[in-house]
Amino acid sequence: MTSLRNTSLVAILALACAAPAMAQFKNAKHAVEYRQAAFTVMGKHFASLGAMVSGKAPFDAAKAKADAQVVAMVSTLPWSGFGPETEDVKSDAKMEVWLEKTTFEQGAQRLTKAAADLATAADSGNLDQIKLAFGATAKSCKACHDSYRN
Numbered sequence: 001m002t003s004l005r006n007t008s009l010v011a012i013l014a015l016a017c018a019a020p021a022m023a024q025f026k027n028a029k030h031a032v033e034y035r036q037a038a039f040t041v042m043g044k045h046f047a048s049l050g051a052m053v054s055g056k057a058p059f060d061a062a063k064a065k066a067d068a069q070v071v072a073m074v075s076t077l078p079w080s081g082f083g084p085e086t087e088d089v090k091s092d093a094k095m096e097v098w099l100e101k102t103t104f105e106q107g108a109q110r111l112t113k114a115a116a117d118l119a120t121a122a123d124s125g126n127l128d129q130i131k132l133a134f135g136a137t138a139k140s141c142k143a144c145h146d147s148y149r150n
């Protein structure tokens, strides 16, 4: 049963990677709300993992696995909400997001790769592996926020 569930999740993740979900937006403000909502969801589950990694919460392998799968999945979503039409909408995104589009996109790719590795580590149920992968993912969050978020 568990392996069946794993198989379908892997299939979903593979699909998400092959064809990143491209949401359609009614207007620029909706696109900004969408990307912020995706970051919020990802942030909640990443923080839940962080609490376990730092020992603030007891380690629960099943919960860690579920959190990491959400982070991996949702890490593919915010980027379609950064279209050029959203440049002038008030948000915490710096102008550099659009001025340095290629570098920003590389940062997004680094995150989705790190988050996929984190999900693999969480599958192992090994806290040390999860700690390592969590640290690498957190670095990719911070690197992008330092350059591209107010």
Ligand code: HEC
Residues within 6 Å of the ligand: 032, 035, 036, 037, 039, 040, 042, 043, 046, 091, 092, 093, 094, 097, 104, 105, 107, 108, 111, 137, 138, 140, 141, 142, 144, 145, 148, 149
């Ligand atoms: C490639 C760049 C990039 C990466 C990587 C990235 N972020 Fe962000 N993040 C942003 C930008 C830009 C904003 C501001 C978005 C806005 O205000 O529209 C943001 C906003 C946020 C917000 C606030 C959302 C809100 O409600 O306004 C949270 C929470 C967040 N990020 C969490 C994370 C976490 C956790 C990670 C790593 C697991 C991460 N981010 C990785 C660029 C990034």
